[in-house]
Amino acid sequence: MMTIFSHMSALAQEHGALNLAQGFPDFPMDARLAGLVTEALQQGANQYAPMAGLPAFQEAISGKAARDYGVGIDPSREITITPGATYALYVAAQTVLRSGDTCIVLEPAYDSYVPAIEAAGAQPVFVPLLPQSFRPDFDRIEAAITPRTKAIFINTPHNPTGTVWLPEDWRMLEALVLKHGLYVISDEVYDGIVFDNRSQHSALQREGLRSRSLVCFSYGKSTHTTGWKIGSCIAPAELTLRYRTLHQYLAFSVNTPMQWALARYLSPDLYAPPATVLQPKRDLLLALLRDTPFRLLEPAAGTYFQLVDYSAVSELPEQAFAEWLTRTHGVATIPVSAFYHDGRNQHLIRLCFAKKEETLRAAADRLRF
Ligand SMILES: Cc1ncc(COP(=O)(O)O)c(C=O)c1O
Numbered sequence: 001m002m003t004i005f006s007h008m009s010a011l012a013q014e015h016g017a018l019n020l021a022q023g024f025p026d027f028p029m030d031a032r033l034a035g036l037v038t039e040a041l042q043q044g045a046n047q048y049a050p051m052a053g054l055p056a057f058q059e060a061i062s063g064k065a066a067r068d069y070g071v072g073i074d075p076s077r078e079i080t081i082t083p084g085a086t087y088a089l090y091v092a093a094q095t096v097l098r099s100g101d102t103c104i105v106l107e108p109a110y111d112s113y114v115p116a117i118e119a120a121g122a123q124p125v126f127v128p129l130l131p132q133s134f135r136p137d138f139d140r141i142e143a144a145i146t147p148r149t150k151a152i153f154i155n156t157p158h159n160p161t162g163t164v165w166l167p168e169d170w171r172m173l174e175a176l177v178l179k180h181g182l183y184v185i186s187d188e189v190y191d192g193i194v195f196d197n198r199s200q201h202s203a204l205q206r207e208g209l210r211s212r213s214l215v216c217f218s219y220g221k222s223t224h225t226t227g228w229k230i231g232s233c234i235a236p237a238e239l240t241l242r243y244r245t246l247h248q249y250l251a252f253s254v255n256t257p258m259q260w261a262l263a264r265y266l267s268p269d270l271y272a273p274p275a276t277v278l279q280p281k282r283d284l285l286l287a288l289l290r291d292t293p294f295r296l297l298e299p300a301a302g303t304y305f306q307l308v309d310y311s312a313v314s315e316l317p318e319q320a321f322a323e324w325l326t327r328t329h330g331v332a333t334i335p336v337s338a339f340y341h342d343g344r345n346q347h348l349i350r351l352c353f354a355k356k357e358e359t360l361r362a363a364a365d366r367l368r369f
Pocket of ligand 1: 023085155219231369
């Protein structure tokens, strides 16, 4: 079955539409990172990396976690390099879930969580985020917990809503996790993409969470190289051991030259949080949308994405509207209904602003009607 992202991208191509649908940048990556890959190839970093990852890359990730979150992560025992975050999340689900378990999914949710839960023989239990604000509703989350509940998927900064959890959200989660003995699969692929000088937090920062969390990152997202498919999973040593019993027969190891290059690039001298590139793009999109009939929800606090309400334009349900917009106005977007198991309609679409200024301006021109 085709995902909504592939479907909308294919439709965009068919109609020559601007693709604000799928979450990938259309601007070039940092040339210094490309240079490091060339150097890796020339230096002969072309054979298998160790199963858990290139030690220099694991150390660079641990160093970044220490700088960003003030935590000490054991590079060799707690960090596993993966072929992308989708894989990291999938293996995390197989590590902690068993047949008969349930796992909480906060909706709207990224589309890979449910198949990962079901592949483990477990069942998803859906809890909606609060309407409009899309904040986690801890009363409803707790009400959904039963003795079968083994884990919860969380995602912040959040796709598709662009919200970022506040310290009190993390505190509440920690209290729930400790009370009910849950595992947390924390999808932090938009690490470093928070705006307006917000501070970002991680499941790694709270001891009660850290000991029960598998935290998944995507360097494709954080270095604007989504096609590289490189991620990691950080988890306590005992969980990491279990994680690696699966990883060693699924991927075994991840391509060496990219790990070699990223190991050097993640240093404080070279790496800048992706928000430095993305904040001006979000600001530009917000300014451009003011002249359109699309109503902003809150400005995105993080991620690549801005939600807009199209009720002033059409009464079509979300997917039909997104398809119509692609065909007739040449702008592809993603219907938010695709992130709900029941496909509910709220007249919301998701726009990706990780695009060149000219793409954003051209898209806004087509949205002024
Ligand atoms: C919330 C979320 N999680 C995971 C992923 C997958 O990341 P990767 O491309 O590294 O597999 C994405 C990609 O769009 C995402 O938005």
